[in-house]
Amino acid sequence: MTYESAPLLAALAGATEDRIFYDLAGIESRYDTLRAELPGVAVRFAMKACPVDEVLTRLAQKGAGIDGASPRELRQALRAGVPVERTHYGNTVKSDRDIAEAHRLGVRDFVTDSVEDLAAIAAHAPGARVFCRLATSGEGALWGLSHKFGCPPADAVRILEAARGMGLTPSGLSVHVGSQQMTADAWHHAVECLADVLTALARRGIVLDHVNLGGGLPAMGYLDRYGRPLDPPLDKIFAVVREGMRHLRKVHGEHLAFVMEPGRHLVADHGAVRAHVARLAERRRPDGEHQYWLYLSCGKFNGLYEMDALQYPLRFPTHHGGAHVPAVVAGPTCDSDDAYPQGHALVQVPRELASGDPVWVLSSGAYAIGYTTQGFNGFAPLPYTCVGGARA
DSSP, X not given: OOOOOHHHHHHHHHOSSOEEEEEHHHHHHXXXXXXXXXXXXXXXXXXXXXXXXXXXXXXXXXXXXXXXXXXXHHHHHHHTTOOGGGEEEOOSOOOHHHHHHHHHHTOOEEEEOSHHHHHHHHHHSTTOEEEEEBOOOOTTEEEOOOSSSOBOHHHHHHHHHHHHHTTOEEEEEEOOOOXXXXXXXXXXXXXXXXXXXXXXXXXXXXXXXXXXXXXXXXXSSOBOTTSOBOOOOHHHHHHHHHHHHHHHHHHHOTTOEEEEOOSHHHHGGXXXXXXXXXXXXXXXXXXXXXXXXXXXXXXXTTTOGGGGTOBOOEEOTTOOSSOEEEEEEEOSSSOTTSBXXXXXXXXXXXXXXXXXXXXXXOSOOSSXXXXXXXXXXXXXXXXXXXXXXXXX
């Protein structure tokens, strides 16, 4: 399945220069669907996925908050109209200076996964509310996130006990099952782990008020390495999350509130890049075989950073028929990593493509802005435009 909203298609068709477009109404619709599927869950948008003021403002108007990873992100969110009480500092990697700055801005919810970070929060954000992040395996996700973040259950108990002793408020637990998580089992296992830690904390007289189920909700429009739709089981994921919430409240109290931090799920399918062909070239490989290469005007360093792990659907609007050839897709820079890597299927492209022909890169709204370099090899970051008014 691809996501080709009318506002995006119209914007792409009307563009004469390279640009990324965001459909604000589409993002709003995805947010509304998420809220309907998970009623009562507070949404804190992981703004690293799309640090665009117009997106932040639209989501804030709908009632969302943000998950910020730095004071700069937090300041941007506040300027865009996100109320400070709907922000939290979700990064477990924080310097003393950054903790103090976030506290000065009014942020009171901090996520941690180590005693050292906890002590810094106590020193520079006195009285703050603390969430401890549990480690997950990351299995089933395109990006597992299992090495840098999170701690084992026993350490989480120790950290939240220490938080109480430092004058902080042990408020919650958080998990992240991995980015673009493709299985419902990941959330089932996360809920089991959360339940065990909540029980262990209750035995020590610590009753938490929040559970943060993190990010990981998938986008729907990506292709896998072989050019097939990824087709994540979103309905099953929502059902497992709802059942997990019911179970945790039944065992640990109806007072438990739930938070989620979707990022790509809200924005990926509602962003698209208008690029162009730099060159379609037939080259001879070292083994003597001929191979086509399609060089685009944007690639890993200016809009398509995640091409290592997935394929974006491509559309060639000026070519509706004729012969197609299998090609490697690559960006324009003088860097061998700026291409779909070995193991990706070749992409069928029109044989008559010429330099300058437009190419539409769909489902590319997540991380296209945040990951872009400031001009590697002299190729400028993509400008962006937001389209699509509020839904009727």
